Every structure is written in C-alpha cells, then in structure tokens.
Amino acid sequence: MHGKESRNLLYFNSSDTPPVMVGEMRDAGWNVKCTGDVDGAANIIDKYAPQVAVAQFDGQKGSLDAPVENLFRNVERVEWVALLPKNCMGKNYIKQVVSECFHDFHTLPPAPDRLLATLGHAYGMASMKWGDASSGNELQPGEDEMVGTSPQMLDLFRNLRKVASVDAPVLITGESGTGKELAALAIHERSGRQHMPFVAVNCGSLPNGLIQSELFGHEKGAFTGASQRKIGRIEAAAGGTIFLDEIGDLPIELQVNLLRFLQEKTIERVGGAGQIQVDVRVLAATHVDLEAAVADGRFREDLYYRLNVLHLKMPALRDRQGDIEVLAKYFFDKFAHEKRRNVKGFSPAALHLMNRYTWPGNVRELINRVRRAMVMCEKRLITPDDLGIDRRDCKRQVITLEAARGAAEMEAIRNALQKNNSNLTEASRELGVSRVTLYRLIQKYELAFKPENMSDAV
Numbered sequence: 001m002h003g004k005e006s007r008n009l010l011y012f013n014s015s016d017t018p019p020v021m022v023g024e025m026r027d028a029g030w031n032v033k034c035t036g037d038v039d040g041a042a043n044i045i046d047k048y049a050p051q052v053a054v055a056q057f058d059g060q061k062g063s064l065d066a067p068v069e070n071l072f073r074n075v076e077r078v079e080w081v082a083l084l085p086k087n088c089m090g091k092n093y094i095k096q097v098v099s100e101c102f103h104d105f106h107t108l109p110p111a112p113d114r115l116l117a118t119l120g121h122a123y124g125m126a127s128m129k130w131g132d133a134s135s136g137n138e139l140q141p142g143e144d145e146m147v148g149t150s151p152q153m154l155d156l157f158r159n160l161r162k163v164a165s166v167d168a169p170v171l172i173t174g175e176s177g178t179g180k181e182l183a184a185l186a187i188h189e190r191s192g193r194q195h196m197p198f199v200a201v202n203c204g205s206l207p208n209g210l211i212q213s214e215l216f217g218h219e220k221g222a223f224t225g226a227s228q229r230k231i232g233r234i235e236a237a238a239g240g241t242i243f244l245d246e247i248g249d250l251p252i253e254l255q256v257n258l259l260r261f262l263q264e265k266t267i268e269r270v271g272g273a274g275q276i277q278v279d280v281r282v283l284a285a286t287h288v289d290l291e292a293a294v295a296d297g298r299f300r301e302d303l304y305y306r307l308n309v310l311h312l313k314m315p316a317l318r319d320r321q322g323d324i325e326v327l328a329k330y331f332f333d334k335f336a337h338e339k340r341r342n343v344k345g346f347s348p349a350a351l352h353l354m355n356r357y358t359w360p361g362n363v364r365e366l367i368n369r370v371r372r373a374m375v376m377c378e379k380r381l382i383t384p385d386d387l388g389i390d391r392r393d394c395k396r397q398v399i400t401l402e403a404a405r406g407a408a409e410m411e412a413i414r415n416a417l418q419k420n421n422s423n424l425t426e427a428s429r430e431l432g433v434s435r436v437t438l439y440r441l442i443q444k445y446e447l448a449f450k451p452e453n454m455s456d457a458v
Helices: 022-027 038-048 066-074 086-090 092-101 112-130 151-164 180-189 208-216 252-264 290-295 301-307 323-334 348-356 362-376 401-419 424-431 435-444
Strands: 008-013 031-035 052-056 079-084 104-107 170-173 198-202 241-245 281-286 310-313
Touching (some): 008 022, 008 038, 022 112, 031 038, 052 112, 079 086, 079 092, 079 112, 086 092, 151 180, 170 180, 180 198, 180 281, 208 252, 252 301, 290 301, 348 401, 401 435
Parallel strands (some): 079 104, 170 281
C-alpha cells in the first residue's frame, strides 16, 4: 500500500469554480497540491514529482491559453485526468486536447468512487511506465536503455552486479546492437571506480597508423605532426575504467602492447623513454568469436585469457522472452517528443509482427524502427507498415499462446469477410459473433473492410 508521501497529486484548476473532491482525495491517501497557474504547477512538479495530475477546465472557454496547453502536452511522466463541465463536451478544441494528452476524463460533478478509481488506475499506469519514484526501482543514470523483465535480462542484471564488485577484466560478448557498451557503463557505475573516468574506445574505428598513439599517447616530436604531447585513452582513464569495444579488430602487432599493459599495469607513450604506471580497469567487448580468431592466428591466445577473466554474454533480442513489447513501449515514451501528435501507441497487429520479427540488428534496430514509425504513422496507432518490417524476415512460429490466438482470430475474420464479400451480417453469422463484436475485431486488427452497403457499416 502506498503512503501519502508516495502518492503526490497535482490539482490544476484553470476555472473560476472551486476544486472538487479535494477532501475525498486526501482521505483516500493522496497528497494533493492545488494551483491555478502554470508557474505554480511547474513548481509543484519540480518539487514533488507527482505521477498523477487533475486538470479542472473552464466551461466558458472554447480553447486553452498556450501556456496551459503546453503544460498538458510537454510535462513528462505525469498521467493527466480531466474534469470537464458538460458544455465542454461539444467543443472540438477541448476534445482534441483531452483525447491527445489525458489518461481519462470525468464530467462535473464527478462520481466520487469512479474518480478515485480513475486516479488509482492512472497511478498504476504511471508506475508501470516509469516506476514508483518512492520504491528505489526507478532506472538509474547510465542504464536508461537496459530495459527488460525477461529471465535472460534478469540473469544479466544479477551478473552485472557481481562483476561490478571486483576489479578483474571483463569480456562482454554478443551480437551487434545488444547493448555491450551499456553493460560496460553499468559495471563502471556500480563499481568502486564510479566517480572516476569511463573512457570508451572503438578499436575497429581507429586508423591502423594511429591506434598505438590513441591508446598509449605520444610525446612531442615522436612523429611528423606530433607538435605536442598527447595523453592516450588508457592514461586518460586513470583511476577509472577503459572500455575497449570491438577488441577483435585490434591488429595483431598491437596486441602485444595491450598484453604488456594488462600484465604490468604500465604504458609507454610513443616516442617516450619511460614506463608510466596506470591504475585502470579494463572492460572489452566483441561481436566476433575470439576463440575462433585465436585458432586462426588473428588474436593472441595469451591476450584472450587476460581479457576473459570474467565473461558476460549479451542476449539477442529475439531470445528475450516478452521484452520486445516492453522495449517498444519504453522507447515510444522516451522519444515521445518526436512523434506526431495523434499517435498514441502500437496496434495489436504491429505488436504481433514485432514479436515474430527476428531483429538482426537487436535493440539498436528496434529503437530505429520505433522512432521511424512514430514519425511515419498517420493513424492513432502504429501499424506494421509504419515499422517497415519485411514479413519474410519473421519467424514462422508465434511465441506465446496469446499471440497464437490473435493470429488465428485475425485469419478467421479475414477469411470470413473475403468469403462473404465483406457482408458484415453474413460474416458475423458464420463466425458466431454479433455484428458489433465483429466490427470491433476488424478495427482491433486493422483489417481492410469496405462494406457492400451502408447497412453493414456499424
């Protein structure tokens, strides 16, 4: 049960009439903060971080002042509930704002039990989306994209905490786009080095002639163009963590220098004459099979064992049971400022397709497709076409029983409509459901439907 201090509620009243049910809200455990101006609302949000807000509208106005509308549209991590005078229900502008920005609405005067139930539901939805700020379970800085509730990710989170508590090298493996750098950053932020530098180096993106200088630094005059001393990436991470991404792409001739550093904890700048002691933890990552690279002579065996003291394997997105929908909705909320105003979420058909897709680009690809769909979508809900996924790249089998039922239901409706020439009455009779139910299912699955006559348009 949530205490009062964990259920802060903003009551924004832009009307000339008194707020309603404040006493009942407080009796139900809400810490209600009332205001009638935008600046006051902003201060309450900054100080108390309410996850639920009530907005009482003025029935005399057919529109909203720009600052008020911006408050509804731009405040993040708040579920709004509207209280509307009955005459607002016929004002198109008000209806548009409420439908686009609000979790729910009630007409004035509200039924107490129904409004309290709505507030509780809004709080529950906010907690599911963003976490309960009082619980300590909210996302921590630096791991905002490591989201998941699948057994694979829960196991990864446990292992991250284990390896963070020691200072040994860690080798992180996994396909491209699985979040290897995020895992490295999470290790650093939970380690005793968290207040010291975290330096990431992509070994595959450095020009061959400059890798040694980039990693170990150089002295002034060491080579043509070396006009001043340069501190290398390893030295820049002193006291903290160096993350060597795509370590498998490090040229064989430079691997011995890295091995020497791991053995002796010293580096030598290019053109320098002395050894420099550097205390830094080494994390490395690769998407290639290093054991195969060792067998082929492309990677030193002794370096491999120096790096692979502790090992983390990042799961592919297609193997993360139940995480695809969680991630899609998370990134939809994260990039909400990029979407078209009318877009509210994902259609069942889009979620079904995402769960069947193989995601060769993993989480990175999912982020890109969600952001693309949010811009391209012209309807209220994102469709499969908005995602741009080729159905030929989807798994033939469905993942869950619920998804299997949905696929079978959608196919049965499509077949019945085709067989009966889109005659809703005949198709519903064949399927054994009412016309209203069939029409609702057609909308749910976004099936193409052109009634033969107006009597079939519900």
